[in-house]
Amino acid sequence: MPEMINGYDFDLTRSDSTVLCGASSYVQKYYFNEKFKMLPDEIKNELKIMCVSFTEEAGGILTLEFDKSGTLNFCVRVDDGDFYFDDIESGLKISSYQRKKEELLTQLELFYKIVILGESCKSK
Numbered sequence: 001m002p003e004m005i006n007g008y009d010f011d012l013t014r015s016d017s018t019v020l021c022g023a024s025s026y027v028q029k030y031y032f033n034e035k036f037k038m039l040p041d042e043i044k045n046e047l048k049i050m051c052v053s054f055t056e057e058a059g060g061i062l063t064l065e066f067d068k069s070g071t072l073n074f075c076v077r078v079d080d081g082d083f084y085f086d087d088i089e090s091g092l093k094i095s096s097y098q099r100k101k102e103e104l105l106t107q108l109e110l111f112y113k114i115v116i117l118g119e120s121c122k123s124k
Contacts, residue, residue: 018116020072020108022063023051026079031063035116046104054093059085070113072105074098 021032030048047064054062060078067073074094078085098105113119 017065017067017073017075018112020064020066021047021051022061023048023055024061025055025059026061026082038115039111043104043108046101050097050101054090054097057086058090058093060090066109066112066116070109070117070119072109072112 018035019031019033020036021030023030030052032044032048036044051062051064058076059082060076063075063077065073065075074097076090076094110121114121
């Protein structure tokens, strides 16, 4: 169900990518795509902590989205009038997550490619 945040259509179903999860500092909500409900609860909780803590510290809206090739991207959206959004903190947090959670993020990409996209698991 789409939500409007200061004129921004927060409809995760109309994106070209597949949203795994996201959080919004504007409406204090967390979203998890039920397509991924088979993921272990520990992973779901870790994703929730990452998204919610990001929006609490930097502000804005953070979504983790798989593109068509299966790459997991951190997508940040900010309302034009949001003067509290911290762009520097945003970049630092994302870089930190990419370093500290590299194994988790790589495994999520592999999961998406095999389970969702139906690619075969070939060793290189």
